[in-house]
Amino acid sequence: MSGIYPTKKRKKLMPMQDRSTIIGIIEMRSKGFSYLDVQARYRIGSGTITRIMKNFDAMATTLDELKLMEAGAVVDAFFPPERRRRKDTALPDFVKIHERMLDMGKRADLSLIWMDYSEDNPDGYRLSQFYKLYGEYLAQISGNKRSSMPVERIPGQKMFIDWAGDTPELLVDETTGELSKVHFFVTTMGFSSYLYAEAFLDEKTPSFVAGTAHALTFYGGVPEQLVPDNCKVAVSKHTKDELILSSAYSDLEDYYDVVVLPPPARKPKGKPTVENHVRQIETHLIERLKSKPYVTLGEINRDMAKLVDSINDKPFQKRSDIRHSRKRGFEKYDQPKLRPLPGLPFLTCDYRSVLRIPDNYHVEYDDHYYSIPSTMVGKPAVLKATMSEIRICDSDNRLICKHERSYKTFPLYITIDEHMPAHHAFNKELDARDGGYYRRWASTYGQSMETLIDRILRVPKHEEQAYRSCAGILHMCTDVPRPIVIESADKCVEAKVFKYSHFKKVLGQARQSCSHNEGQDAIGLPDHANIRGKDYWK
Known part of the structure; x- marks a missing residue:
């Protein structure tokens, strides 16, 4: 060697x-x-x-x-x-x-x-x-490194996915007469070369994901592998050492329990089956569609489905080919090897990449702002929107939280209390309560406390200005024995002084007095035969 x-x-x-x-x-x-x-x-x-x-x-x-x-x-x-x-x-x-x-x-x-x-x-x-x-x-x-190896196609193993390069202007706006481009999504089964094609208005993530789901429904089953092109809507990163799928295609991979395996980057020969059929579609199918203008995508897809069926039914030129035609090869070899589809079709989402969670820990979608745990501030995330739900995931596509999607004009901020920092939650709690709330809370400590809170609420011109004093008094009583609280409230009412500072002083004195009395009881002498006690001298 x-x-x-x-x-x-x-x-x-x-x-x-x-x-x-x-x-x-x-x-x-x-x-x-x-x-x-x-x-x-x-x-x-x-x-x-x-x-x-x-x-x-x-x-x-x-x-x-x-x-x-x-x-x-x-x-x-x-x-x-x-x-x-x-x-x-x-x-x-x-x-x-x-x-x-x-x-x-x-x-x-x-x-x-x-x-x-x-x-x-x-x-x-x-x-x-x-x-x-x-x-x-x-x-x-x-002296030649362009050698190619024969590839053994396995029935039911791979479904190849790509966009056609040709984007003809086929859609006509009936009002203005302007023409719009149409993009063609193409898939083939690896063994039979059974073809599926669909027209979309763009090549964005929802179109690519929807096309994949529609193709699987068309084939009536799930292959072992999906082989998409290395486009950004499917693949976030693909090097010789690392493959990271986009959030959309990662969700699709999990839903259909299928392996997504793009070919090596910048190597179209990694998926020659679909590349060949893309050329056929550009040469034959799209040229036929250019013969007349269309008003809707539905019309384009109906005519295209007929043309695709004719391609799938057409016998192969090589008579010895065991497939005979794409359709027959699919029905005989590919289809029996496909796994059943899930019960429901894949629900497509609108995916939004969030480079950095803002300081107010809310992310925007459709003019509304949805909360995310404040501990995520500064980190990247992915927002997934369906017709009924907003889901927010981290950079590893793990679910962080979800919200019911809002269509109302107000409120603009949709916030879950658990997502807020402690001081924000406290301020929101104050803003959400009224005088009736504090009166009901005070009534749990008896008539004197209820009177004290009621008088404090009546002092300012607007009772909202007294909410913080009421909240301070009632929170102050949380860990204090109930008799001490009642006694302190009674003293404030008897003295006719209805202020936060006075109640705080009275409550502090009551607690100190209680602690002193408990200390005196603890210092008392024990019973013993050698101790005569004070009654001996009477």
């Missing part, structure tokens, strides 16, 4: 995963997904999966408790800092690997060979680096 591809040592960091990957691996394994499914979803080796599951089994922590932990604490629990060190890793034997690829012929799959390699080398090269090194080896022996 040294003559072709010299052996050398490479420094490589110990493979460490982020919080979302760790929790996602545990969830998938808990639901019965195989190692291959987990590896395809998170692009990691089986050794990393084994290590994470082994550590999780050894922890006295449930999955729900793990989700509540901070991201850094989760990573440190599975990948302690002291074990993250550099090490030397020898290159794989690409001579033997290439010979094995040739022996496999049409069944050649480098990912399967990497899985065997990772079993023997748990801390070896990850999948993306393994591919890169093998490509460099091919370039050295053949």
